[in-house]
Amino acid sequence: MSKIHVTTSVNGDAVEFLCDPRETLLDVLRDRLHLTGAKEGCGTGDCGACSVTLDGRLVCSCLVLGAEAEGHEIGTIEGIANGEELHPLQQKFIEHAALQCGICTPGILVATKALLEKNPDPTETEVRYWLAGNLCRCTGYDKIIRAVMDTAADLRSDMKEAT
């Protein structure tokens, strides 16, 4: 089957690739671009391990075709830190022991970053419902929720100080 030529941007870098029409964005990110931070936990949109942003919107990359990336901006876990400097969420996840095995962590970080950009002051319930599409089998979510709430509080006080 002939391949499709796609021009897109990943974490701000211009990227071109050829893909089979059946390949998902997740397949392309991992197998063609070797950005393996997004994980495949299910391939059916149920676990959120493959979470990325498409033009800023949170999506399951296993439910997007590679060809659909044409002309859009993709954001992945690899683009969250600013060089050596971790995003506050990344730092708090480490501090709060919010990861055990860490396989869900990239997806959860991408998802919570999207949440905090939309809603800088979420309640615990809002965080829990926002993350209801991101499965974690190790932590029972307790420390994840705490890390997110703590980051949000810090970011809010940073913002206050800045103004």
Add this chain to the structure above:
Amino acid sequence: MSLDDVKTSGFKYVGTSPDRPDGVDKVTGRAKFGADAYAAGMLHGAIVRSPHAHARIISIDTTKAAAAEGVKAIVTRADFHTDLSGENWNIMENVMAGDTALYDGHAVAAIAATSVLAARDAAKLVEVTYEILPHVTDVDEAMAQGAPIIRAGAADNSVPDGLHPNVVRYHESGHGDVDAGFAEADLVIEDHFRTEATHQGYIEPHACLGTLGGDGKGEMWCTTQGHWNVQKICSALLGMETSQLRVTASEIGGGFGGKTTVFIEPVALALSRIANRPVKIVMSRSEVFRASGPTSSTSMDVKIGMKKDGTITAAKGVFRLQGGAFPSAPMEFTAMCAFAPYNLSNVKQIGYDVMANRPKQAAYRAPGSPMAAFAVESVIDELCKELGLDPIDTRLKNASHEGTKASYGPTFQRIGLVETLEAAKAHPHYSAPLKPGQGRGISCGFWFNFGGETSVSLALSMDGSAQIVVGTPDIGGSRASMALMAAEELGIPYENIRCTIADTASLGYNEVSHGSRVTYASGLATIKAARDAVKKLCGRAAAKWGIDPEAVDWVDGCAVPSGPNAGDFDPMPIAEICKRMGSTGGPIVGHFEASPEGAGVSFATHIVDAEVDPETGKTSIVRYTVVQDAGKAIHPAYVEGQYQGGAAQGIGWALNEEYIYGKDGRLQNDVFLDYRIPVASDLPMIDTVIVEVPNPGHPYGVRGVGETSIVPPMAAIANAVSQAAGVRMTELPMSPPRVLKAMDDAKGG
């Protein structure tokens, strides 16, 4: 080791919760998990699986598949070693069916091709002709007269005469006279319980990358809890020498016991041997559910007699576990754990290992114990209710303690059950008021914990920093625990230590990361390896000073002259000794190799509040508290994490999770949408209390903590739900329709 040799206080690093050494890798996406490896010229594998629960394989025609674009190799059972017996034969049979497909999803052939899609497309072209056989998936049905026989002659000689051939192993243990004990009781309650199979549900599917060249040397990269075990089994299944296969463990995306065996690893190697190229195989989620190991399903009868004052006079349990189409159900663990929390004069437990047309069960966190606790702790709850007794006081009255002859035989050393019960009783949760429609449940839980073969080496660098090499994959922060223990012994900062998980060529055999053994056994080995290195460091200082090595102490990262030489020389820091190691005797490396046997058993008590919606039967967990003995918490935040994770998995097992088989013997819910594990919005915060009753078998008193945490939840939740719903729930999961029906039946009756 006696308790006197256990260091229980005065720690500088142990007992703190620093950032984990692999934290940055894991929050940036840099950490390499099973599916994250690629190799030049790599092929992708796909597996052809049986759609039937039980079927004779008449023929496998691969002609069309072999001709498909990109296909480089095809294997069937004929491509594996033939001279196998015992568990190796069972694993082989599970990895690739022989004459008969034994369950829905059983592998029958595999393809390697130049892309994932090409491999999957070609797999569809393999033509397998089956003769469908009658099947059975239910444990009680599989034991009944007339049930289809899974494999004649599979039973061992423990099985009493007259049982169905699907009953393949039998266990009986206990002490005293249960009949006399029941006669002494004021109240005897007996009930029947059932639990469905659940899956470990690790978010990372099985994945591997294998290379086996014409030179007979192999390389394997895979996600596993134990790469030496992968090495041992794969080499046997491929008929090669163990040492010729080097296995490297990737980062592991959860295991919970389910990654203690092999599924696709030997297949990748067999395909690679034919294609002479690296082969990667990654399971889909559906394959994980259908063909990797879930737990056993169970059918249990538990009978307990109690006096009016709460004293248990006798206890008896019969535990029937279905473990798939192979002898493997952990029924002896179920039987042995069932009554372990209680100090009983009369106790008897019987276990049956039953085969059925399901995938080979695999270990899942304290394998076998949670089911037993569900049945036993439910009956105790019912007795307390009938006799008007407090559930914690009653458990305290009967609790096992140091010197108790355990229900499964040995005499307990120092254990912490009473302490967990007392801490639970004192916890504000236990006395908090309940709202209407809510119930509160209590349960105890027990797990043995294991030691096993362990080998650790600790090499010092010339700048006085240290590298620990361990052989147990880090599933939940164990690198941090190892580094903390090494820092404590060496007296150097935690940050100056790097902990690496070695491949199979770099250390002696290491038993799988299971049985809650890592912090205990690899931890003990790390401490001993560090002490070995310290001895050598002291020796170098002694030589320099010209004094007896025995007269040198190690204090805060420095060699210090002691005894008659005290004060004669300035303390010599580790960096100074290490700087000169090349000219003072060569590299300084500490080792430890042994099979430590002092893994202290672990107990927990859980408290849970549940609310049942009378309209829908849906249960919400409104408050949850885990109290568990850790012996000594090395990295408390990760100990809490183990408690919380176990509780969350237990909540899933109690309320939602189950394998659902259709009449056709096919698994009906092989995706996360239908096999629903708890999501963030299903759970409350999970409160934890770490009790520390030191284990005499570890230098710092550590007990494993990973498994006991999943033992009490189902029972505790069942007790809470039964109270809230006003009817005793005896079957798991307590899904909304099941609870609703029980409530309706209770009203009707």
